[in-house]
Amino acid sequence: MKNKGPLYVLTCYVIWGLLPIFWKLLAQVDSLYVLASRIVWSMVLTGGILLLRRDRLAGVRAAFQDRREWGLLAAAGCVVCVNWGVYIWAVANGHMIDSSLAYYMNPILAILLGTVLFRERLTKLQWLAVAVTFAGLVITVIRYRQIPWIALVIGGSFAVYGALKKQVRSDAAVSTFVETLTLAPFALVLIFWMEAHGTGAAGVLSGWQWLLLLSVALYGEAFTATHAILFGFVWTGLILYLISGTRESRRHREEEKPCV
Template sequence: MKKGLGYAIIAYTAWGLLPLYWKYFGSVAAGEILSHRVVWSFVFMALLLLLGRRSQWGELKKIATNGKTALLVGTSSILISTNWLIFIWAVNNGHVIETSLGYYITPMMNVLLGVLFLNEKPTRGQWFAIFLACAGVLLVAVDYGSFPWISLSLSGTFALYGLVKKRVAYDASVGLVGETAVVFPIAVAYLVYLHFAHQDTAWQLPPVSLTLLLLAGVATALPLLWFAKAAVRLPLTMLGFIQYIGPSITLLLSIFVFNETFTPVMLGSFTLIWSALIVYAWVSMRVPQQLAANAK
């Protein structure tokens, strides 16, 4: 549990700082950045696997030959790739606050998925927290005058990704190699297409910028690796709650670094969601205490 908590904190802190990294490539299209992210993540993880234990290659082979496990790995790959694409596009198009909102919603989304798929039973207080979070999302939707698709898409894809990770049991490094391997051919094909269509821009970047882009594999794989290690050690609801570290950092960046507008309506929405997190945390801490008291 302690190791899982440490991995989760490190992973979410890194994710909270990622907008600084992706903003650096604002002149490159989101699809092209995503393709480089997938390619170099696969290369980085494959190298780690080569330097690791031989048993990991046998585990990877088992994943590839087991239909159910391969399907789950493929599903998690599609979910996280979709999440990456939406996030990169949102950051480079001035929607960092909406990405922060999306990841604030994720803990509540995790609770709902836990109820639907893992037979978890939230208390009344936890349901009240979900209600507050939904009210916050509705407030943003009314203010925008449209469906907050960025926030809900990010929270939905990442919560589902966490759920799928709970359904499979394999080494974190092996799982990441499998996930990136699924979309690796698509990413390579897209980069080749851009090159022959003379639409690629990444290779025209200055040497320092290009080097940083090629390091996207490291920037992507390490937090995912830490998250995967946390996911197998922590309950889904606890994992979801710890993730508020990331959007808190992102929200501060959006206001004080990227100078995005934080309206009174947004403040009201975030206040409802922060209240939901406080209620959820308080109720979640009370449940184990009550169980211990009853046991005595």
């Protein structure tokens, strides 16, 4: 199972890379409606998985009975709701480059958050990675005269989501189900309200397009010199972070080797 880890990670990144194409197909539907649909159908999917594995249902009951656990999962659900919502809106409204930048920034934001919340110690290379990424942001603000808020909100909310999930005891399927089940009533109210007021998917989608509710080269977004500079700094920071992680893993393996 451990050997399949890199394959699972690669598969996840491939799926994430294809997601903008998926959301672009739904650009004609209001982003809030798409978000609400995603919450509901995520709940249905994870609920179905849990029903197939009935041994996990006890974990759902335990999560709801533990106020702290439920509170953390509810908070995580709200934060990832912001993440999903801004991401869907960004892709549908021609900000795909900013949304992709967010996920390159996410590891750096996550380790910075870890130092604040969990007092994790960073290596010199990790601090350098943070500094390089921050320098890229400063240059972007100076050139654009505005903060890249889309990338920061998406990347930052995902980092906060990870910090919250780090504190829960429930496994992935249970935690995702509890998160989406907590938000589902609000999502359903929004769906029915928007349909009743003519701003939902009815009249916009037809036939196979309803099944959709279960970048640059494609959509012609402008990739400016400022984008290139910021991506360069963020990628450099990410590479430094990965090098640091590789060194730490190698060091731990050396320390765990038995003495002969």
